[in-house]
Amino acid sequence: MGLKALAFLAGAPEPLERFMAVSGADAGGLRERASEPAFLCAVLEFLLTDEGLLLTFCETESLKPELVHRASHALGG
Template sequence: MTERYPARFGADEAEALATDALGYLAADLEHLGRFLALAGIGPAELRDAAREPGFLVGVLEFYMAHESLLLSFCEARGLRPTSIAAARYALDGGSEGPLE
């Protein structure tokens, strides 16, 4: 399996993965609707929200809470599912607190 992202993430690589994950999520209307409801924003606010600190952490946490979405994204991108957790950790400096 050839991965597009490294096994260990710096902030830039983690942000790139989370942005990619957001794009993938945007193509899945069912999951996107649930994510937006949990985030408390509407579709029109998504682009601006994506620039806010911590938003991309929330995207990765959403994936970690939805196994079927996580596995389909990882399969489509040739990633190990643990890459999502590693990127989340890199983006947030290790603090915990998943989006439920």
């Protein structure tokens, strides 16, 4: 789910810029860190801080928001 969330952010320029600003990652860093559980957890945690963005992601992926929370927790969040 973390990779799906990252792909979702990649298609949303404004939220992606906000995520990069708070995470300190650049575009290259996103690709390099995409396989790191802690980084994917950070992506999910970012979605969880913005209810509107979270709901849009969940609608796009046909997921319940609580599944994002569970996935974040499973990755260490």
